[in-house]
Ligand SMILES: *[C@@H]1O[C@H](CO)[C@@H](O)[C@H](O)[C@H]1NC(C)=O
Ligand SMILES: *[C@@H]1O[C@H](CO)[C@@H](O)[C@H](O)[C@H]1NC(C)=O
Ligand SMILES: *[C@@H]1O[C@H](CO)[C@@H](O)[C@H](O)[C@H]1NC(C)=O
């Protein structure tokens with residue numbers, strides 16, 4: 001019987017799941033929303049599952065798409081009915097609730113291995129919705145947070161976690177530690193919330209963050225924690241040292257790129273020395289920009305290059321997010337591209 005299994009057996013099965021990886025994915029456009037062309041469609045964000053599949057949130061519909069980058073096959077895994085008031089989906093993040101049952105792979109020589117990277121019997125994600133009737137217009141009081149659980153048979157379960165009536169546009173979602181907490185950026189309220197996923201309660205550790213958009217976190221091996229964030233108003237990419245418990249700021253922001261059109265981004269940080277690289281979605285500039293940056297606390301501006309431009313192939317388009325592949329696709333970077341004339345799509349690049 002399932003629940004009479006010893007914890008050891010459960011642990012082994014979770015570790016084995018991590019080992020099963022799909023074959024490497026092709027590059028270029030590997031997925032386009034099916035059906036009649038929807039030129040206004042866009043994905044707002046995405047997260048890559050331990051098995052390599054992608055969960056992508058639609059900004060123009062209350063849907064999450066589940067996409068296999070190796071085959072290019074995708075299907076709707078979440079579709080919230082109108083009665084939920086979830087018109088437009090925003091950020092999405094994995095959240096973990098227990099220490100790594102597979103042992104700390106952090107002890108390997110790979111400076112980019114993180115001990116967050118393991119499977120659980122049930123994968124839990126949180127994602128946001130806000131009613132965004134038209135670009136840059138958010139209906140007050142419409143912000144909500146949802147939970148998506150995918151069990152080991154692949155069955156999804158969605159539940160409403162919390163409504164945040166005083167919030168505006170819940171934009172970026174990112175895990176904070178591995179004890180059931182996520183940070184959520186609110187572009188309209190210029191704040192970051194710290195949400196306890198088990199209880200639905202939240203605090204507001206960071207305020208006055210004009211232009212806050214995509215966010216990611218990293219905790220270095222020495223225990224120092226950082227919030228990396230996009231600011232599409234001052235056109236900067238920066239990092240702020242934050243407290244690993246409360247997420248309150250511990251020092252000033254360091255600007256790592258400036259004069260940069262920016263939305264959400266993929267982030268890889270060396271756990272030993274804090275150097276790293278980010279691939280920025282550049283919003284309406286239809287491109288991906290690579291920024292290689294130095295260690296805190298005073299790295300200065302990073303080295304910036306255009307990684308890929310004219311993503312849509314039409315000269316116009318919206319690139320909202322980037323994410324690294326996993327497993328056999330670890331050498332791949334994925335990007336969301338919308339509003340380029342075709343329906344919203346996902347692209348892959350070799351890094
Ligand atoms: C938000 O979603 C609704 C459908 O739920 C859609 O009509 C609207 O265009 C979307 N807003 C944007 C900015 O895409
Ligand atoms: C908010 O940030 C601005 C610009 O960084 C700064 O001038 C201002 O003093 C800050 N306000 C508060 C209340 O911290
Ligand atoms: C937009 O992208 C183009 C092509 O990569 C680049 O030349 C230009 O500098 C970018 N503009 C801004 C404002 O980032």
Ligand SMILES: *[C@@H]1O[C@H](CO)[C@@H](O)[C@H](O)[C@H]1NC(C)=O
Pocket residue numbers: 310313314315
């Ligand atoms: C974008 O790419 C397409 C297809 O290669 C090309 O025809 C077009 O001229 C490009 N536009 C820009 C602005 O680079």
